[in-house]
Amino acid sequence: MKKIHVTELIIEKKRTAGLTWEKIAADIGMSEVFTTSACLGMNAFPRDKADLLVRNLGLPQEAALVLAEFPTKIFSQAVPTDPCVYRLYEIVAVYGDTIKELINEKFGNGIMSAIDFDMEIDRIPSPKGDRVELKMRGKYLAYNAW
Amino acid sequence: MKKIHVTELIIEKKRTAGLTWEKIAADIGMSEVFTTSACLGMNAFPRDKADLLVRNLGLPQEAALVLAEFPTKIFSQAVPTDPCVYRLYEIVAVYGDTIKELINEKFGNGIMSAIDFDMEIDRIPSPKGDRVELKMRGKYLAYNAW
Amino acid sequence: MKKIHVTELIIEKKRTAGLTWEKIAADIGMSEVFTTSACLGMNAFPRDKADLLVRNLGLPQEAALVLAEFPTKIFSQAVPTDPCVYRLYEIVAVYGDTIKELINEKFGNGIMSAIDFDMEIDRIPSPKGDRVELKMRGKYLAYNAW
Amino acid sequence: MKKIHVTELIIEKKRTAGLTWEKIAADIGMSEVFTTSACLGMNAFPRDKADLLVRNLGLPQEAALVLAEFPTKIFSQAVPTDPCVYRLYEIVAVYGDTIKELINEKFGNGIMSAIDFDMEIDRIPSPKGDRVELKMRGKYLAYNAW
Amino acid sequence: MKKIHVTELIIEKKRTAGLTWEKIAADIGMSEVFTTSACLGMNAFPRDKADLLVRNLGLPQEAALVLAEFPTKIFSQAVPTDPCVYRLYEIVAVYGDTIKELINEKFGNGIMSAIDFDMEIDRIPSPKGDRVELKMRGKYLAYNAW
Amino acid sequence: MKKIHVTELIIEKKRTAGLTWEKIAADIGMSEVFTTSACLGMNAFPRDKADLLVRNLGLPQEAALVLAEFPTKIFSQAVPTDPCVYRLYEIVAVYGDTIKELINEKFGNGIMSAIDFDMEIDRIPSPKGDRVELKMRGKYLAYNAW
Amino acid sequence: MKKIHVTELIIEKKRTAGLTWEKIAADIGMSEVFTTSACLGMNAFPRDKADLLVRNLGLPQEAALVLAEFPTKIFSQAVPTDPCVYRLYEIVAVYGDTIKELINEKFGNGIMSAIDFDMEIDRIPSPKGDRVELKMRGKYLAYNAW
Amino acid sequence: MKKIHVTELIIEKKRTAGLTWEKIAADIGMSEVFTTSACLGMNAFPRDKADLLVRNLGLPQEAALVLAEFPTKIFSQAVPTDPCVYRLYEIVAVYGDTIKELINEKFGNGIMSAIDFDMEIDRIPSPKGDRVELKMRGKYLAYNAW
Amino acid sequence: MKKIHVTELIIEKKRTAGLTWEKIAADIGMSEVFTTSACLGMNAFPRDKADLLVRNLGLPQEAALVLAEFPTKIFSQAVPTDPCVYRLYEIVAVYGDTIKELINEKFGNGIMSAIDFDMEIDRIPSPKGDRVELKMRGKYLAYNAW
Amino acid sequence: MKKIHVTELIIEKKRTAGLTWEKIAADIGMSEVFTTSACLGMNAFPRDKADLLVRNLGLPQEAALVLAEFPTKIFSQAVPTDPCVYRLYEIVAVYGDTIKELINEKFGNGIMSAIDFDMEIDRIPSPKGDRVELKMRGKYLAYNAW
CATH class of the missing domain: 3.30.1160.10 (Cyanate lyase, C-terminal domain)
Incomplete structure (x- = not known):
């Protein structure tokens, strides 16, 4: 399991449960920006926050380990297109x-x-x-x- | 006279007169960020502000015309290095x-x-x-x- | 299911049913250009239009959700080749x-x-x-x- | 004399005489877009239009020859920045x-x-x-x- | 079935049947260059030629549809290496x-x-x-x- | 004197004398394509042809030496823009x-x-x-x- | 079967049988450099050498056909990194x-x-x-x- | 005086005196390849060889200092074009x-x-x-x- | 089995067994930096060290062969992003x-x-x-x- | 006067006076690496060190001002070539x-x-x-x- 897989699990759960980043962040007591960026794989959650998030969203326990790991930040386009x-x-x-x-x-x-x-x-x-x-x-x- | 030349005149005047961007901006009643960016050639001053700036810094009158012209914003490095x-x-x-x-x-x-x-x-x-x-x-x- | 998958479903249905973009667009009451671009994944349909499109083309209901999502617009070639x-x-x-x-x-x-x-x-x-x-x-x- | 030099002469004359592209184009009986693009060196004027333009703006006669020459269209940035x-x-x-x-x-x-x-x-x-x-x-x- | 798949089928058939581009082209009454380029996915066959080619080579009928579709011409290397x-x-x-x-x-x-x-x-x-x-x-x- | 300078001299002479590449080539008994490419600095003239060309166009004698030198072929854009x-x-x-x-x-x-x-x-x-x-x-x- | 697959078969055989490029080349009577480059997919073996190589290494017969085909030489990095x-x-x-x-x-x-x-x-x-x-x-x- | 200037002096002297790289190298007792590369600015001559070369070609004495300096090897094109x-x-x-x-x-x-x-x-x-x-x-x- | 696969096995073992690079290196008597780089596929272990590492971590024996092979060092981004x-x-x-x-x-x-x-x-x-x-x-x- | 001009003055003085970076640095009581990098325009000297350097090397007083200014660090090649x-x-x-x-x-x-x-x-x-x-x-x- 890699960060990209956990991100996909979170996105899917967020869509099917009708959640918002605002609520996901509030439920673990962290900011919206940090929470979103760490869910997208660009930051590492403190271990306790990762555990809490995984519990809140009903993700497999291994996901907490992955969310707390140090990411390698790769961005593939020198000039972003979106x-x-x-x-x-x-x-x-x-x-x-x-x-x-x-x-x-x-x-x-x-x-x-x-x-x-x-x-x-x-x-x-x-x-x-x-x-x-x-x-x-x-x-x-x-x-x-x- | 092009924007790059006016920028050089301003930088020189600022250095020799010991000015700050903060003061240059305050003296024409505009914000620091906008004033600095327009002095660096990345924005166009409203004509009256350009006149005032030119008067304050003792620049040639033609500079006011140039400072009020619409810039072509060219940035030459996809990934900035500084x-x-x-x-x-x-x-x-x-x-x-x-x-x-x-x-x-x-x-x-x-x-x-x-x-x-x-x-x-x-x-x-x-x-x-x-x-x-x-x-x-x-x-x-x-x-x-x- | 991602936007790319829905696009493939639409392209396939369009080919086998002998449809045109003109007709697909007219049937949901939107313009040709917008409809085509949203079917290709470069725009988001209003939710009701997405529902109508999915019904007209006989696509799975989940496709409507995806068509109404905000796309991330990636274009991979600085200079297009076609x-x-x-x-x-x-x-x-x-x-x-x-x-x-x-x-x-x-x-x-x-x-x-x-x-x-x-x-x-x-x-x-x-x-x-x-x-x-x-x-x-x-x-x-x-x-x-x- | 190259196209770039004629462009600079035109821009200068336009500024000092307070002209618009609209008027420059109307005075030679061509469209705004074509006239502007040819003045910027990206198209070639028909010879008679080049003569007329040069006369209207008081440019040196050699400029008419240059304006009627076939341009080499070079654009230096794959992704434009302005x-x-x-x-x-x-x-x-x-x-x-x-x-x-x-x-x-x-x-x-x-x-x-x-x-x-x-x-x-x-x-x-x-x-x-x-x-x-x-x-x-x-x-x-x-x-x-x- | 996409153009790339039809190209692979043709290449395989050509190798196993010991065919040449010259013969494949002659058998459908088109030129070598056009026939080869369309088999490689860079041009669209007229529908009747596509049908004939598919019959001659014993390809699945769907391939004729694909060969007659308008290609998107992507070339991935600014400077070719072969x-x-x-x-x-x-x-x-x-x-x-x-x-x-x-x-x-x-x-x-x-x-x-x-x-x-x-x-x-x-x-x-x-x-x-x-x-x-x-x-x-x-x-x-x-x-x-x- | 470098190839670029000789090219400029030739272009100028060609324009003022109303010459064509066709005539310049015919007068030295070489083809249009080769003559044009060598005048543009992308090929080297045989020494006797260079002498003849220089005499025909009234260029300085040193130009013949330069036209007969082996060019370094530099093309600066991976994808040409004209x-x-x-x-x-x-x-x-x-x-x-x-x-x-x-x-x-x-x-x-x-x-x-x-x-x-x-x-x-x-x-x-x-x-x-x-x-x-x-x-x-x-x-x-x-x-x-x- | 493509050249890349034959290359992988050869590499594997070479490793498990403890062969050297020197010996593989000597056994088919060709040079080390050419043999290695053709095994890596960057050159085409003469048909008889391909047959011999395939026999020597115990590869499937189809591999000989592939080794004798004309390669498309793609190198993906303008500046090599190894x-x-x-x-x-x-x-x-x-x-x-x-x-x-x-x-x-x-x-x-x-x-x-x-x-x-x-x-x-x-x-x-x-x-x-x-x-x-x-x-x-x-x-x-x-x-x-x- | 920089390496590029010394290179230009050498090229000019070589052309006017009808010299070859072979002779220039032989006269200082070094190889052709090294001598040419150092004259083109891509290597540094030992000081005594630089003195000898400068004397042989009648260059200004400062050139010897420059030829013996350590070059910064810049090559501007990832893919060479000549x-x-x-x-x-x-x-x-x-x-x-x-x-x-x-x-x-x-x-x-x-x-x-x-x-x-x-x-x-x-x-x-x-x-x-x-x-x-x-x-x-x-x-x-x-x-x-x- | 390629170097990338061995790297993944090591990373997984390291995570589940709670190991550090420091300990992995000490256990084979090599430095941290070299050990880490060779585990990541950027260097080749001496054969005896590879054997020892494989034994220590309980990896398949084939992994030792791979860890001792000469790597091809590919880095895909001219400018690193992390x-x-x-x-x-x-x-x-x-x-x-x-x-x-x-x-x-x-x-x-x-x-x-x-x-x-x-x-x-x-x-x-x-x-x-x-x-x-x-x-x-x-x-x-x-x-x-x- | 810009940083590049001061760098050229220092390089020239260093060469003619037979100085070393080691001595230039020791004479102002700073490290070799920092001193060299600031002389090359990639760092800013503290004002008193700039004054001292300028006095030691006999540079114009304005140079001290420039050496103490904050540099804009531009590096033009993604992959260095030297x-x-x-x-x-x-x-x-x-x-x-x-x-x-x-x-x-x-x-x-x-x-x-x-x-x-x-x-x-x-x-x-x-x-x-x-x-x-x-x-x-x-x-x-x-x-x-x-």
Whole structure:
């Protein structure tokens, strides 16, 4: 059993039981973004959360072991094609240098970590059409000089 | 005079006058992110803001025309190499499908616009090391069915 | 059951029953282009249309669920190879900057949406040889300044 | 003098004289799309139109020769990056197989020519936001069997 | 049954029955090049030729339907690797601009069609070593100006 | 002085003197295709032909040396973009395996040489529209077994 | 049965019977390099050698037919990754222009054939560490001028 | 002064003085292949050889310093395009696995070094057409196990 | 049985028996890095170590043969995507020229071998957060001049 | 003045003054690796070190400002070509998964930072040939779960 198989079991259970990511996450006491990403195989659940999830969804016990394993993150397309994901790629390309300039200005010579990192997604109501809000937070890491 | 030349003039003025993006933006009453991106040639200033910026920085008047022109956004590397920008690319690759799942769950079949879009960058103090926060907001766009 | 499987079922039924996309679309009261693209897995049917289609073609009921799901749009070749599709790619490459110039001139700094979008294909009789006409319409989206 | 140099002269004249593509095209009695594309170096003007354009814009006479020469159409990026052009690329990728299916259904085994081809761009008013309309027409070409 | 399966059936039958492409083509009254390419899945046979071929080779009747369907022409390598095919690619790369110059000189601004097209391959005896002759003929298509 | 500079001199002289490739080739007693390709820097003229060409066109004597030098054939795009050249690439991709099959059938295990090679281009009149004919001939080379 | 399957049979037999390429080649009276390459599917055995090999190794008779068929040489990685093969690629990249200069100097405008070609590999004892020697020989092919 | 400039000086001197690589190499007492490759910037001359070469060709003294510097070997095309170099690339691709098999069989688990390496090129007369012979020798390097 | 199958057997045994790479390596008296890499199929075990490993883990005897075979090292992504591996790639890209400068300064014109090579990984305690230490050692190889 | 210009000034000064990286680094009290990388434009010097370096080498004062600026790290080749750098790339490709396994085993789910990072290079004498030793140390960063 590999992560891809557990992901398929979860997707199937979610569809047939009419679940949402919001509920799956709430039931194990973790965030929506982290829970979804770990169910999709891009993060590792803490062992107790994996056990709880497996129990909640009625998955085979082996799945908990797999969900707690460290994933190898492979993404096969340099440029993503799904429009929803491509737009994020485009934002990084258009605003990447801007973000770098402002991190350097506000913090110094360094970067925002993608490892010590968290994110949330919200719906912001607006009369001109609701907006998607992504809030990303990563630890500032300074370059070393030695 | 092209956008690249105006960018170089601004960078030089900023360095010699010891300015910050924060101050340049505040002086024309626009956000840091938008101001920086438009100074780097990736967005077009409204004409009056371009005039004001040119006056504030003592640039030649032609620069205002150029800053208000619609840019052609070319990014030459499918995978960005600077570590600060690469980390953003990696976040999109790792969390892209997660974001899509959650936008679909919260809004329906659609995407977050990268055009009707805004962003801000903040420094979040933390005892374990300050964090960079990126807040992105884009209009939700639903796929059409006809 | 995944979208690819439903597509294969539809293609097979269409061949053995001697159907056309035109008729399949008319029978559910949607356009040819949208119907074909959703049958090929590149769009999601509204649930009621999916039910109707499944009933009309005698597909298993689960297929309706799948046809109404949000697709992940993957296209595996940066440059398409089939001559019919390549010509469209070539048109975009040759006329892309022209289209951008004219959208900017007629609307301002923005783009034509590929999400809030529709298209139709017609046969235009002509004594020198009939012509294919593609009519694409997408909502104008203006860039944000903030 | 090469096509790129004539393009730069035209762009400069257009900016300083406050011209539009619409007017430049009308003054030589050709369409906006063709005129813009030929000014950008992606098509060849008929010789008399090139002469007229050069006279109207006050360009050096040699420019007319260059504008009437057959261009070598080079596009350097397999995947275009400017958002306005990328959306067109995405449309081709998402709807390419659909267009092929419907051309085959309406015409037979063949393609829409990108050579014996014309296009127009219009603004379609709409209460929910104006729409961009692209109308492309190309001669149907049937595959040969021998 | 897909085109790839019919191709495999034909190759197997050809090997076991000791047939040649020349004979297979002659028996249905079509050219060697077209017959071979359609057997390899890169062209569609007219329906009556497909029926005849299927009868001649003793293939299942469904194969005739498939052979008459419009193929989707996918070629997976931008640069072909087999030496025999690579040499053709190299000829196009080395002589491509030359061919364009001479088509423009002899015909005007346009191209040789790859759709309304035919080809033949012959063996030309020569004392210094026999030569392969490829004769390609495609309809001249003139660019449109509008 | 490099091959690219001589090519530019020839193109300029050809344009101002109203010459054709046909006449330039006839005046040195070589074929159109070879002459054009060598003028474009993709082949080396025999020394006496280079001298003659330089005399005919009134080029500096050093140009003859350069035209007789062995070129380094660089082509920078794996997939050519100009439509006229792309169609040739497409023909190779679509018919490559067919050509290989038929060379193998008519000659044995080997290839058509792209070095010991010649080509000609002709205009074939036809009531349905004139056709471009490319005739390529290359020596058959058999694979060695040892 | 395809070439890949015969290759697997040979590899297995070689391993279980403790054979070497040297012995397999000697037993059919051909060279090590050619024999190995044809067993790996990159060359075609003469029919009598294929029969002999099949008899020697106790393979099914159909394998002889397959070993004598003309291979389609596909190599899937533009840059080889195995260190042993990469070093050869690097040698070509570093010394390619040097080899071209010296072939041109010693022979004239032409190339070394990769078709009418043979190679051998030897172990050269040396006190500072034995050396691998590759000896490649290909027919000189002169470019045609016509 | 960089290596590229010294290369250009040498090429020019070689052409105007009617020199050959053979003679340039003999005059400094080094091999043709090494001398040519170092003149083309792909190897570093020992300092005394660089001095001698510079004196022989009448180059500026600074050139000797540059010729003795360690080169950075950049090759810009994953797949070489010049036919003479491409054939070598093809040989590596077709025979790479064969060479690896035979090195492993004759030496053990290791490779032929491309650093402790030498090569020579010879003309082998033959009644069927002279042959190019490349002799490459590299130290065998065994993989470490620890 | 191929190396990939043996790797899967080892991974499974390691997981179910709660083993570590550290222990697996210690039990056969080899280093952690080498043992792990050979278990993952990227190196060949000496035959006696392979036998011992197979006995320790209770694998089928055939696995020892496979573990001692010379691997073909294929890596399918030019740019690795897993963040842990990408960071190493980034280090090579950022510090590659620096390492080359310092090897040249300390040793002369040459490289660090990746074949006669060993490595170890250690955990270095630190109050500001423990550090990963990679120690790589490869034989210096000098370029040959001949 | 950009980083590339300062790098060229330093390289020139180093060559004419016969300096080494070792001495340049010692004179400002920083490590060889960091000093070299920052001189090559891949790191930013602390301001006081930049001042000292500029004084030591007699560079223009503006150079100190530039050396202290945050670099944009662009590396243009996905696969490095210089053999010395390629070997490092190969090591990452061959041992990348091994390193990840062992970091995970020794630390948990996380990575070695390439930002909070240092490295040194040493010459290790050995009777069988001296060895290059690279010692890399980066802070362990654990993935966040939230």
